[in-house]
Amino acid sequence: MNYIIELIKRSRSLSFYILLALIFLSGVFSESTGLIKEFLDTFDDWIYLLRQNMLIVFTSGITATFLGIGSGILMSRPWFRRYSNIFAQGFNVLSAVPTLAVLALIMTVTGIGFKSAFIGLLTVTILPVVRNTYQGISEVPEHMIEAARGQGMTDQQILWKVQIPNALYVISAGVRTGFALNVGTSPLITLIAADSLGEYIFTGIQLNEFNSLLIGSLSVAALAIITDFILTKLQFWLIPKGVNPLRFT
Amino acid sequence: MIRLENLTKHFEVPGKEPIIAANNVSMEVGKGEICIFLGPSGCGKTTALKMINKLIPKTSGKIYIDGKDTDDLDAITLRREIGYVIQQIGLFPNMTIESNICVVPDLLRMDKKKSREKASELMDMVNLDPSIFLKRYPRELSGGQQQRIGVIRALAADPPVLLMDEPFGAIDPINRAVIQDEFLKMNAELGKTVLFVSHDINEAIKMGDKIAIFRDGILEQCDTPDEILSNPKNSFIKDFVGTDRALKRLTLIKVSEAVLPFLAAVKAEDSLEKAENKMRDRNVHLAVMVGPQGRARGYLTREKIKGEEGGMVGEYISPIPGTIHENDNLHDAVSQMYVHACDWLPVVDDNGTYKGFITQHIIASMLGETPRKRGDKIT
Amino acid sequence: MEDIIRYVTNNYPTILKLTIEHLYLVSISVGAAIFSGVPIGILITKDKKLAEKVLYVASVIITIPSVAMFGLMIPILSMVNRGIGFWPAAIAIFLYSQLPIIRNTYTAINNIDPALREAAKGMGMSDWQRLSKVEIPLAVPVVMAGVRMAVVMNIAVATIAVYIGAGGLGTIINEGITGTNSTKLIVGAVAVSLLAIIADYLFLLLQKILTPKGLSEVTS
Numbered sequence: 133m134n135y136i137i138e139l140i141k142r143s144r145s146l147s148f149y150i151l152l153a154l155i156f157l158s159g160v161f162s163e164s165t166g167l168i169k170e171f172l173d174t175f176d177d178w179i180y181l182l183r184q185n186m187l188i189v190f191t192s193g194i195t196a197t198f199l200g201i202g203s204g205i206l207m208s209r210p211w212f213r214r215y216s217n218i219f220a221q222g223f224n225v226l227s228a229v230p231t232l233a234v235l236a237l238i239m240t241v242t243g244i245g246f247k248s249a250f251i252g253l254l255t256v257t258i259l260p261v262v263r264n265t266y267q268g269i270s271e272v273p274e275h276m277i278e279a280a281r282g283q284g285m286t287d288q289q290i291l292w293k294v295q296i297p298n299a300l301y302v303i304s305a306g307v308r309t310g311f312a313l314n315v316g317t318s319p320l321i322t323l324i325a326a327d328s329l330g331e332y333i334f335t336g337i338q339l340n341e342f343n344s345l346l347i348g349s350l351s352v353a354a355l356a357i358i359t360d361f362i363l364t365k366l367q368f369w370l371i372p373k374g375v376n377p378l379r380f381t
Numbered sequence: 382m383i384r385l386e387n388l389t390k391h392f393e394v395p396g397k398e399p400i401i402a403a404n405n406v407s408m409e410v411g412k413g414e415i416c417i418f419l420g421p422s423g424c425g426k427t428t429a430l431k432m433i434n435k436l437i438p439k440t441s442g443k444i445y446i447d448g449k450d451t452d453d454l455d456a457i458t459l460r461r462e463i464g465y466v467i468q469q470i471g472l473f474p475n476m477t478i479e480s481n482i483c484v485v486p487d488l489l490r491m492d493k494k495k496s497r498e499k500a501s502e503l504m505d506m507v508n509l510d511p512s513i514f515l516k517r518y519p520r521e522l523s524g525g526q527q528q529r530i531g532v533i534r535a536l537a538a539d540p541p542v543l544l545m546d547e548p549f550g551a552i553d554p555i556n557r558a559v560i561q562d563e564f565l566k567m568n569a570e571l572g573k574t575v576l577f578v579s580h581d582i583n584e585a586i587k588m589g590d591k592i593a594i595f596r597d598g599i600l601e602q603c604d605t606p607d608e609i610l611s612n613p614k615n616s617f618i619k620d621f622v623g624t625d626r627a628l629k630r631l632t633l634i635k636v637s638e639a640v641l642p643f644l645a646a647v648k649a650e651d652s653l654e655k656a657e658n659k660m661r662d663r664n665v666h667l668a669v670m671v672g673p674q675g676r677a678r679g680y681l682t683r684e685k686i687k688g689e690e691g692g693m694v695g696e697y698i699s700p701i702p703g704t705i706h707e708n709d710n711l712h713d714a715v716s717q718m719y720v721h722a723c724d725w726l727p728v729v730d731d732n733g734t735y736k737g738f739i740t741q742h743i744i745a746s747m748l749g750e751t752p753r754k755r756g757d758k759i760t
Numbered sequence: 761m762e763d764i765i766r767y768v769t770n771n772y773p774t775i776l777k778l779t780i781e782h783l784y785l786v787s788i789s790v791g792a793a794i795f796s797g798v799p800i801g802i803l804i805t806k807d808k809k810l811a812e813k814v815l816y817v818a819s820v821i822i823t824i825p826s827v828a829m830f831g832l833m834i835p836i837l838s839m840v841n842r843g844i845g846f847w848p849a850a851i852a853i854f855l856y857s858q859l860p861i862i863r864n865t866y867t868a869i870n871n872i873d874p875a876l877r878e879a880a881k882g883m884g885m886s887d888w889q890r891l892s893k894v895e896i897p898l899a900v901p902v903v904m905a906g907v908r909m910a911v912v913m914n915i916a917v918a919t920i921a922v923y924i925g926a927g928g929l930g931t932i933i934n935e936g937i938t939g940t941n942s943t944k945l946i947v948g949a950v951a952v953s954l955l956a957i958i959a960d961y962l963f964l965l966l967q968k969i970l971t972p973k974g975l976s977e978v979t980s
Contacts, residue, residue, distance in 0.1 A: 228912050228957045229916075229953040229956060230915060230916030230920075230952050230953065232930060233916075233950075233952050236945040237945065240946055275467060275470075276473065280471070280473070281436060281460070282436060282465030283488070283534075284458070284461030284462075286457055289488070293473070294473055297475035298473070300475075312823060315825060316826065316827075318825075320827060320920065323937050330827060333828065333830075337831075337924060342835040345834055345835060352831075353828040356823050356825050356828070357820060374518035375475045381521075
């Protein structure tokens with residue numbers, strides 16, 4: 133077993149050459165199959181679909197984030213305590229619902245098009261945000277709240293100065309999960325007649341057109357990875373040092 | 382300064398008799414005093430404490446601070462005027478040490494610059510370097526350091542009263558002793574009125590000007606530590622303070638209070654006759670020989686020189702068994718005597734100068750006087 | 761509502777068949793993922809650097825949306841004539857399951873109290889005995905939590921797999937979308953949601969059963 137570990141550890145330079153070879157091969161491959169030509173030919177479409185895809189992800193994601201954090205805060209308020217457990221359970225159950233099912237159910241209510249897609253993506257994103265906000269706030273230790281109350285903070289001050297700042301990291305994790313689900317679901321909105329990069333993929337599947345399939349898949353994968361990368365960086369830098377486990381030394 | 386009148390708390394339990402966590406508690410704590418609320422767990426000491434800053438609403442009774450009825454103050458205002466320290470420390474992880482200390486001053490909208498200066502001053506008092514620690518976050522500090530910050534956070538807005546709920550309970554014994562000493566020293570300077578919950582009798586004896594012992598919501602006895610140890614009011618308190626209560630009292634008395642002052646000091650060149658006369662006059666059985674700097678060099682006893690004639694002190698001297706510092710307590714002194722297997726010790730000051738000696742006989746007779754005089758400074 | 765009941769009563773053999781197809785796809789793939797993920801998770805506890813790399817790769821994989829994963833899989837698997845159908849879906853689910861299973865195995869073993877390890881060593885257990893008698897039993901509930909996550913997530917992935925011809929309950933939803941048939945949309949969505957929720961619950965139960973009695977308080 134130790135021998136294998138050693139081998140993997142030493143493989144850094146090896147994997148670098150493999151990577152170079154892969155890039156070279158994929159270049160040859162894409163040239164020979166006409167992938168690059170196809171991409172250049174449909175470049176305007178690509179830009180348009182990418183922009184639409186980013187637009188709907190961004191707008192629905194941001195809306196869901198604000199709505200989700202707001203509802204999570206409301207759920208944690210003392211006057212809501214009586215029901216919050218039921219709600220939290222409900223959100224847990226709902227987050228098991230597959231995203232395609234969410235889109236399908238929304239389509240039965242609002243039909244097809246941008247509006248349904250927007251509501252669908254918003255629903256998918258909001259669940260983890262609400263759940264994490266509520267969980268983050270209610271997990272702030274009781275003694276810390278007692279200390280705050282003992283210093284003479286009002287309930288409002290305890291919420292804004294103690295509970296929310298200490299829940300920020302958990303909330304941000306919820307936002308990341310929400311956006312990941314959002315980006316992951318966004319190609320599917322093509323199915324309910326909203327514009328997204330999914331168009332390349334579904335057309336590719338139907339027409340057995342590998343180039344279109346690859347362009348769509350690679351773009352969607354890149355969009356997802358870049359979105360998550362940006363959110364990770366934001367999480368690292370925006371969450372204050374004292375409550376950010378990523379920055380603990 | 383703080384007066385509790387018939388303070389009572391009933392916790393309602395659905396379907397059962399209410400639990401009486403505080404039953405007609407009445408007591409008074411003077412300005413600048415440290416009063417320890419002591420008792421086994423569930424005795425109501427913490428409830429009594431938390432009713433004072435209204436973290437637990439009282440059922441009936443009155444609480445006066447500085448003559449003012451706290452019913453007339455709203456909870457928020459009241460709490461900002463009372464420092465509060467808890468066992469779990471409760472520093473806010475999202476704030477730097479500086480913002481943690483300045484929480485109450487900022488809530489009160491005090492001048493930022495002044496409160497920051499004050500924070501630095503307070504940190505100096507607990508031996509934490511402000512230039513290192515102010516910008517750090519709580520998790521970057523050890524438990525002992527965090528609790529020091531917890532204590533000075535409670536002091537930052539200069540409240541006249543401090544409530545402490547087992548503040549040093551979670552700190553390891555060595556650090557606890559240090560932080561207790563620091564706190565005593567600091568409060569000797571600041572003169573806050575402190576109510577302090579503890580379940581540790583030794584901590585209570587060390588820290589308290591007064592100890593209030595609770596059982597089942599009833600205040601059993603509230604007195605000076607010495608009075609409680611020498612005159613426990615009932616068998617519960619007797620058991621609670623422990624069978625070694627006489628020994629515990631020793632920690633309350635300083636060597637300097639029991640010392641036989643500069644008695645029977647002789648010099649090496651004195652004649653035996655002179656030494657013997659000195660001892661007879663003062664009615665003691667030994668004399669300590671001091672050197673030119675006033676240090677204790679050795680001793681001789683009356684028995685040893687009996688029948689000897691015409692010699693000098695220096696020829697008959699025995700080496701001293703050890704010394705004890707005048708600021709140590711009698712507990713330390715007795716312990717030293719056992720270490721050196723002797724029944725007396727010379728007492729010295731910071732410079733090592735001989736101040737007198739202390740004997741087991743004196744210690745025993747001091748414990749016999751009840752109540753002791755030292756209690757006089759506390760009423 | 762009546763439409764829905766009528767649809768279900770008329771088509772329950774089909775629904776049942778699709779449900780079994782769905783479960784078959786998910787259980788085969790996640791099952792295979794357990795056999796690869798757990799050993800990898802245990803292996804990387806030996807080396808922190810390696811663990812970071814492996815977990816990073818697995819987390820990048822899980823970030824790739826399922827539709828894109830299928831799209832990448834089709835051209836590659838076409839070379840061996842398995843472009844659409846069961847295989848691309850199964851491989852995608854297998855890959856997605858790696859992160860939760862590897863990560864949970866890794867953290868479970870890493871979080872075992874060093875004192876326990878010390879005690880086991882002190883009693884003269886060999887490396888293998890320690891792993892099989894102490895570390896794995898203690899890690900099982902946490903690993904199961906990872907499996908549960910993988911199962912719930914991949915029931916959703918398998919729904920989408922209908923578009924690459926892997927069948928499953930997504931079939932009904934797809935028919936509903938293409939025919940704008942509300943009945944089919946609702947039946948499909950509810951069926952697959954129930955499947956996910958029930959699986960989630962059953963795995964939670966399993967997780968509790970597999971937790972050693974002495975630990976049940978701690979991990980709940």
